[in-house]
Amino acid sequence: MEAAGAEVTIVNSDGDSSKQADQISDFVNMGCNMICIHANDAAALAPAVEAATAAGVPCVGFNKTVDGGKLNFAVYSSDNTATGASAAQWLADKAKEKGISNPKIAVIQGTMTASDAYLRQDGIEQVAKDAGLTLINEPCEWTGDKAEKALNDVLTANPDLFGIITHSDCMDTGVMSALKQNGLAVGADDSKHIYWASIDCDPTGIEGLNDGLIDVSIEQSPLALATIEAKGCLEVVAKGKTLNGQIIEMDTSVITKDKTSDPVRWALYDPEKAADLWSGTEGIWNKYITQ
Numbered sequence: 345m346e347a348a349g350a351e352v353t354i355v356n357s358d359g360d361s362s363k364q365a366d367q368i369s370d371f372v373n374m375g376c377n378m379i380c381i382h383a384n385d386a387a388a389l390a391p392a393v394e395a396a397t398a399a400g401v402p403c404v405g406f407n408k409t410v411d412g413g414k415l416n417f418a419v420y421s422s423d424n425t426a427t428g429a430s431a432a433q434w435l436a437d438k439a440k441e442k443g444i445s446n447p448k449i450a451v452i453q454g455t456m457t458a459s460d461a462y463l464r465q466d467g468i469e470q471v472a473k474d475a476g477l478t479l480i481n482e483p484c485e486w487t488g489d490k491a492e493k494a495l496n497d498v499l500t501a502n503p504d505l506f507g508i509i510t511h512s513d514c515m516d517t518g519v520m521s522a523l524k525q526n527g528l529a530v531g532a533d534d535s536k537h538i539y540w541a542s543i544d545c546d547p548t549g550i551e552g553l554n555d556g557l558i559d560v561s562i563e564q565s566p567l568a569l570a571t572i573e574a575k576g577c578l579e580v581v582a583k584g585k586t587l588n589g590q591i592i593e594m595d596t597s598v599i600t601k602d603k604t605s606d607p608v609r610w611a612l613y614d615p616e617k618a619a620d621l622w623s624g625t626e627g628i629w630n631k632y633i634t635q
Contacts, residue, residue, distance in 0.1 A: 378416075378577060402586070431468065435447070435477065436477055450480045455486055461486075488514070506539060508538055572632045592633065607624075
């Protein structure tokens with residue numbers, strides 16, 4: 345957006361919705377032309393967004409929406425329910441292939457008050473109900489340390505564990521550590537392998553796929569998300585148009601080891617060192633937001 349001539353100011357509310365509402369009010373008073381918001385709390389921020397739009401400052405949702413906030417548009421990195429379902433369905437299909445009924449699946453959960461976590465869990469539980477998966481749910485608040493302890497406990501109590509789902513790759517280091525401690529950090533060609541479906545396909549996820557510990561990762565790309573957000577701000581909002589609150593949900597991709605070297609993987613792109621834009625930019629730019 346800066347390359348297009350925009351002046352961009354970034355602030356962080358550190359998870360404080362009251363602080364975030366104040367920041368929105370400050371931007372309005374500063375005379376900003378638009379505000380992009382990654383909402384801490386979709387309901388709590390509605391009054392601040394309504395006040396901003398009433399003052400003539402359009403607001404755009406970034407990976408979150410705002411309840412009743414009259415956003416110009418919002419971009420979601422994916423349908424989180426479908427993302428969770430994809431991870432669970434892969435494990436369900438693998439269990440069926442192996443002839444295993446009611447397989448035990450450890451679900452390493454994020455913070456369950458966050459929509460990213462509870463919507464992914466909804467998708468997982470829908471598949472579990474239909475496919476007969478036995479879920480062992482472990483709230484780990486997006487931290488590797490808690491994931492490590494939780495999985496160690498699960499493995500002690502359930503030596504017949506079939507699979508693992510991580511709500512996000514941000515907890516993968518803890519899962520990997522627990523597998524190593526229990527002598528289970530092995531690939532799918534080993535009879536001790538525990539099948540693992542992760543979500544995000546971030547750099548740690550790529551590492552796990554390449555090492556054979558993770559079998560499949562449901563990719564959600566923050567670079568794709570940012571590309572769509574930038575296009576909407578430059579081509580819609582800046583031109584005085586609106587998408588009337590449209591929620592744009594990005595597609596997800598099921599990534600296996602044979603796809604990890606593709607340059608469109610966002611986890612391979614280093615914005616600090618790259619001389620060129622991410623190689624997936626053009627395709628994403630042209631695919632989303634049509635008027």
